[in-house]
Amino acid sequence: MCIFCQIVKKEIPSQIVYEDDEILAFKDIQPKAKVHLLIIPKKHINSLNEAKNEEILGKLLLRAKELAKEFKISKSGYKIVINTGKDAGQVIFHLHLHLLGGEELKSFF
Numbered sequence: 001m002c003i004f005c006q007i008v009k010k011e012i013p014s015q016i017v018y019e020d021d022e023i024l025a026f027k028d029i030q031p032k033a034k035v036h037l038l039i040i041p042k043k044h045i046n047s048l049n050e051a052k053n054e055e056i057l058g059k060l061l062l063r064a065k066e067l068a069k070e071f072k073i074s075k076s077g078y079k080i081v082i083n084t085g086k087d088a089g090q091v092i093f094h095l096h097l098h099l100l101g102g103e104e105l106k107s108f109f
Contacts, residue, residue: 004094008042017070022056023063025099034102035071035078039064045095048084064099073101 006012008024017037018025028036041056051057061080068074078101083090 002044002092002094004038004040004092004096005044008040018063018067023059025063025067028098032098033079033100033105035073035100037064037067037071037099039067039097039099041095046093047090047095048082051095060095060097064097067099068101071101077101077105079105 007014015027022042024042025037025039028038039060045051064080068078081098
């Protein structure tokens with residue numbers, strides 16, 4: 001079982017900042033910004049490549065927007081990152097969004 005599934009089942013502690021029936025959001029244990037949250041579907045999906053449900057993808061993005069407001073980074077700006085596959089840096093193969101902000105972030109482009 002993947003580490004994110006264990007977090008969903010509360011087998012591994014995490015700093016949960018949001019939870020509903022389909023989504024869980026928690027603080028990254030190795031933050032890359034002042035605000036660094038991970039937003040995941042509770043149902044295991046390996047990566048964006050395996051995602052088939054438009055509704056859950058939309059819910060993940062809308063929750064990221066709401067969390068950006070809650071953490072007071074929506075006005076100054078934030079970044080949403082989805083790593084898909086090993087070459088892109090995906091380490092945990094459970095679909096997740098990184099919500100980063102709270103400081104000036106370097107561009108990848």
